[in-house]
Amino acid sequence: MDSISLTEDGLTGPCPMCERKKTVSTSKKIENIIDHTSILLSITIVLSRYFRNFMGSQCKSVIKCTAKVQKLNNMTLLYVNDGCTVMIEARKFTVRSFRKNIVGPLDFTFQNKTIILGSNGSGKTSIVKAICGLYPYAGSLKVNGNEVSSIKASGMVAANIPEIYSIAGRVYDIAEIFSEIGGLDLAAFMDFLDDMNLKKIAEKPFGSLSTGEMKIAMAAMSFSRKPSVLIMDEPFENLDGRRRAIMIDRMLNYEGDVVIVTHEIEVLKHFGGYSVHFLMDGMMQGPxxxxxxxxxxxxxxxxxGSIATLIMGGERYSIVEGGEPGEGILSAGTVDRIYGA
Structure with missing residues (x-):
């Protein structure tokens, strides 16, 4: 295992089953495989996918060995949580796939506590994945003045998206890996699961979890890594009332900044003081x-007297406080319903 090496072609090391040297190819040069949450994360995902047919413990040992390459090519794993305010800034930002724009071009600035409201399919999750370094983009996307595509070491951001945590093995095995390479606090992780009355899922394979269990497992890992900014993508989906309330309480008491990405307008009443941005008609509107x-x-x-004007379905709408005629924002429930205002 000690002979694992990293080159522009990928990771080379002994197979845990036959000890023969094999190379795990990457689609890009390693300096372009960036994930804000950990410089090793994309390497880990590539390696775990290659060895996915091996026994869980063997796969886990291989993944852990990637921590030994953290200083190769002058790249150092750096976990940052210094209490600083994180600014996420985009200019002419576009996410593309198969030569088509998924979202953008957009201009926006997220600072401190932020909510992004958008309907399903509006491109919210694509923005999160780009911020985490998992999606390529055009234009500019910066975290604290540093272009995401050129960042080689950062732990400022953690997000609850499957691409980050979909590693072979039990949920607890994945948490252990991130405790070694991503600053995860195992005690805090288990406390989160216990709070949700779901400690039992720690022993389950990640891929066997229900949608709600997976949402909670990813949230537990994200929270327990204690990043400066926590990005929560649709954190309330598939949660019952009790667990939904716990999730809200955890967010309200989180010491760092929180970015909530959701289509649920009703949750606004819980998050006073947040800046709300609307992703509608291909534009980031607000805050x-x-x-x-x-x-x-x-x-x-x-x-x-409106406090904001939105463009929805090509038409202009006004947001007004108090007794103006119209539909109450909270009563709409979801963003999709306000299109029928």
Whole structure:
């Protein structure tokens, strides 16, 4: 295992089953395989996929060995949680796939506590994956002034998306791996699961979890890595009322910044002081302060005294506080429903 090496062609090391040297190819030069959450994460995912047919413990031992390459090519694993404010800034930012724009071009700035509201399929998750270094993009996307595509070492951001945590093995095995290469606090991880009354899933293979269990496992890993900014993509989906309340409480008491990506408008009432951005009609619109928004109604056209104007379905709508005629924002429930305002 000590002979694992890293080159532009990929990772080379002994197979845990036959000890013959094999190379795990990567699709890009290693300096371009970036994940904000850990410089080793994409390497880990590539390696684990290659060895996915091996026994869990053997696969786990191979993945752990990737930690030994953390200083190759002058790249150092750096986990950052110094309490600093993190700014995420995009200019002419576009995510493309198969020569088509998934989302963008967009201009936005996220700082401190942020909510991104958008309907299903609007491109919210694609933005999260680009911020985490998992999706290529055009234009500029910076975290604290550093272009994401050129960052070689950072642990400022953690997100609850499957691509980060879909590694072969039990849930606890994955948590152990991230405790070694990503700063995860195992005690905090188990405490989160216990709070959700789901400690039992720690012994289950990650791929066997239900959608709700997977959502909680990913949230537990993200929270227990204690990043400066925690990005939660649709964190309330498939959760019952009790677990939903616990998730909200965890976010409200998190010491770092939180970015909540959701289509659920109803949750605004819990997150006063957040800046709310709307991803609608291919544009990032806003921000609007969440407390003011939760007291507001939406009306068609331009209204005097409005706190914001949105473009939805090619038409202009106004967000107004108080007794203006129209539909209450919170009563809509989800972003999809306000398109019928």
């Amino acid at each position: 609007v302060e969440s407390s003011a928004l939760s007291r507001s109604k939406i009306v068609r056209g331009e209204a005097s």
